[in-house]
Amino acid sequence: xxxxxxxxxxxxxxxxxxxxxxxxxxxxxxxxxxxxxxxxxxxxxxxxxxxxxxxxxxxxxxxxxxxxxxxxxxxxxxxxxxxxxxxxxxxxxxxxxxxxxxxxxxxxxxxxxxxxxxxxxxxxxxxxxxxxxxxxxxxxxxxxxxxxxxxxxxxxxxxxxxxxxxxxxxxxxxxxxxxxxxxxxxxxxxxxxxxxxxxxxxxxxxxxxxxxxxxxxxxxxxxxxxxxxxxxxxxxxxxxxxxxxxxxxxxxxxxxxxxxxxxxxxxxxxxxxxxxxxxxxxxxxxxxxxxxxxxxxxxxxxxxxxxxxxxxxxxxxxxxxxxxxxxxxxxxxxxxxxxxxxxxxxxxxxxxxxxxxxxxxxxxxxxxxx
Ligand SMILES: NC(=O)c1ccc[n+]([C@@H]2O[C@H](COP(=O)([O-])OP(=O)(O)OC[C@H]3O[C@@H](n4cnc5c(N)ncnc54)[C@H](O)[C@@H]3O)[C@@H](O)[C@H]2O)c1
Numbered sequence: 548x549x550x551x552x553x554x555x556x557x558x559x560x561x562x563x564x565x566x567x568x569x570x571x572x573x574x575x576x577x578x579x580x581x582x583x584x585x586x587x588x589x590x591x592x593x594x595x596x597x598x599x600x601x602x603x604x605x606x607x608x609x610x611x612x613x614x615x616x617x618x619x620x621x622x623x624x625x626x627x628x629x630x631x632x633x634x635x636x637x638x639x640x641x642x643x644x645x646x647x648x649x650x651x652x653x654x655x656x657x658x659x660x661x662x663x664x665x666x667x668x669x670x671x672x673x674x675x676x677x678x679x680x681x682x683x684x685x686x687x688x689x690x691x692x693x694x695x696x697x698x699x700x701x702x703x704x705x706x707x708x709x710x711x712x713x714x715x716x717x718x719x720x721x722x723x724x725x726x727x728x729x730x731x732x733x734x735x736x737x738x739x740x741x742x743x744x745x746x747x748x749x750x751x752x753x754x755x756x757x758x759x760x761x762x763x764x765x766x767x768x769x770x771x772x773x774x775x776x777x778x779x780x781x782x783x784x785x786x787x788x789x790x791x792x793x794x795x796x797x798x799x800x801x802x803x804x805x806x807x808x809x810x811x812x813x814x815x816x817x818x819x820x821x822x823x824x825x826x827x828x829x830x831x832x833x834x835x836x837x838x839x840x841x842x843x844x845x846x847x848x849x850x851x852x853x854x855x856x857x858x859x860x861x862x863x864x865x866x867x868x869x870x871x872x873x874x875x876x877x878x879x880x881x882x883x884x885x886x887x888x889x890x891x892x893x894x895x896x897x898x899x900x901x902x903x904x905x906x907x908x909x910x911x912x913x914x915x916x917x
Contacts, residue, residue, distance in 0.1 A: 549575040550850050555608040555638070557629060558620035559583040559592050561706070562643060566618050569842040571596065576846055582608050605629065609636035616666075616849060619643060624710050627652040630667075634659045639666040639849045644719040645869055646862030653866050657859030666849045669862030671723035675844060676837035678790055678798045681830055682781065683728050685801065691783025692805070696763040697725060699779045702772035712749040714738060714872050717768040721779065722865050723857065725756065725764050728781075732864050732887025734759045738872035739880045743771055754872050757882065797829040 554570045556563055559581055571578045580600035581592050589601040608614060609632060616639040619629050627647040633640045634656065646669045647653045660667035673679050686694060699721040708716050726732060733756035740752030750771045756764040777792035787802045803825025847853035864887055871883035 550846075552576045552616055552846055552849065553579040553611075553614045554616045554618060555580045555582065555611065555614040556618045556620065557582040557605055557608065558622075558643075559585075559588040560620070563618075563620035564592070564595070565838055566620055566641075566643075566842065567592065567596065567599070569836065569839045570618065571599075572839065573843055573846065576842075579614050580608050580611060605632065609633065609638065615639060616641065616845070618845075620670075622708075622710050623715065624648050627656065630656050631659065634663055634665055634667070637663065637665070639668075639845075641668045641670065641845050642862070643670040644672070644723065644862075645669075645715060645866050646859070647866060650863050650867045650870060653859060653863035657863065660859060666845070666855065667859045667862075668845050668848060668855055669857045669859070669865075670841065671719070671727070671857040671861060671865070672837050672841055673720050673724050674727040674856055675840040677832045677835055678792065679724055679727070681799055681832050682788055682790060685788060685830070686728060686781065686783075690786060691781065691788060691801070692785030693783060694729075694762060695782050695784060697728075697765070697779060697781050699725075699764070699766045700776050701778075702767065702769040703775040704772060705770055707744060707748075707750065707770050709745070709748070712740065712742075712752065712873070712876075713768045713770050714740065714749065714752045714754055714766075714876075715869050716770075718752070718754055718766050718872070719865050719869065721764075721766045721768075722754075722756075722868050723861065724779065725766075726861065726864055727856070729758070729762070731758075732885060733757055733764070733868070734887075735882045735884045736868055736871045736875060737880050737882045738875040740876050749876065752872075752876070754868075756868065798832060800827055800829050802827045 552575060554576060556567050556578060567578050567581060570576050578599050580602060582602050582605050583589050584603055592599065593601055602608060608617065617633040618641040619626055620643045621629060623645055626642050630640050630642050647656065656667060685691060701717045701721060735757045736754060738752055738754045740749035742749045744750050751769040754766040775793060779790045781788040785805050787804055789800045791798055805823045807821045809819060844853055848855045867885050871885050875881055875883045
């Protein structure tokens with residue numbers, strides 16, 4: 548027989564209502580109570596979900612023994628305190644991305660959840676989306692050859708945040724996708740950005756993830772762009788994938804395009820790249836709401852039916868990259884090492900002299916030749 552879960556949701560601003568809608572729609576689950584400091588939001592929730600309890604006090608939610616799981620959709624700086632209270636109250640806990648404001652906080656939450664035997668999960672929504680899963684399938688099949696680099700752009704006008712910069716707001720999506728697809732963290736990151744609207748809070752940024760094997764990921768984030776762009780390109784040695792999440796249909800296009808340097812050459816005259824132009828196809832992608840899949844996954848993990856794809860370790864790995872990005876930003880784009888085990892870079896002073904990924908050495912050679 549299916550277990551019945553009673554979920555409490557804290558934070559009913561922009562994103563929380565999506566969690567409430569999705570948890571409410573799952574069989575074996577009901578949203579018992581929602582919490583927000585803002586009375587207007589609670590009144591709005593009551594109009595939408597008459598059967599759901601509302602409270603302005605998080606302790607009411609924690610004190611309700613019938614509630615076995617709590618989902619947190621408040622601003623980032625409150626995640627750690629709320630999640631800690633939730634775990635200490637014996638609730639399985641779901642935290643929206645990014646997991647917390649530091650890797651140290653992530654670690655403490657992971658250890659607490661482990662010690663108390665509770666499920667901890669982070670809302671890395673895109674890894675539950677059909678297009679991203681399709682891209683993983685294509686990359687893992689070897690169809691595009693060796694993955695050379697990824698370029699991601701997540702741009703629009705707003706929503707400006709007051710407690711975090713644009714990298715912390717938007718890049719967790721791209722970072723979590725890349726970590727999911729690559730199955731390994733980068734060795735270092737560098738980041739540039741600029742604050743145009745609110746002093747000290749970057750509204751545009753360019754984050755680079757460097758990998759040990761030369762793979763390279765660029766992630767551009769912006770709240771200050773005239774167009775809404777949600778795009779990732781995966782360039783392989785044989786083929787290339789374009790993923791446009793703003794498309795209703797055909798979100799993924801696979802291009803049979805690549806370029807091959809000549810096997811031997813002695814002079815510039817003999818040096819000709821061979822460009823390959825083939826067909827493009829757009830694979831069929833089943834329609835499903837990623838958040839619904841994610842919420843179901845949380846319940847499956849609680850019930851022991853699934854191993855968590857975005858638990859504390861994955862959450863901490865994303866936060867470690869975000870922390871390093873901020874350090875890099877404050878030091879004019881310097882490369883900051885990351886160790887990818889969610890531990891952060893030790894004393895928090897992990898700056899190192901400019902690190903050049905191995906592949907870049909070869910690139911210099913060709914640049915000189917040309
Ligand atoms: N997974 C996704 O695709 C996705 C998309 C958007 C936002 N998010 C994440 O969701 C979280 C919330 O973002 P948002 O845009 O909805 O923020 P928001 O500011 O619109 O809403 C936050 C709400 O939390 C309430 N709140 C804050 N602290 C509280 C507390 N201690 N007790 C009770 N209520 C409290 C506020 O009153 C507000 O209504 C963030 O972590 C954000 O990164 C995730």
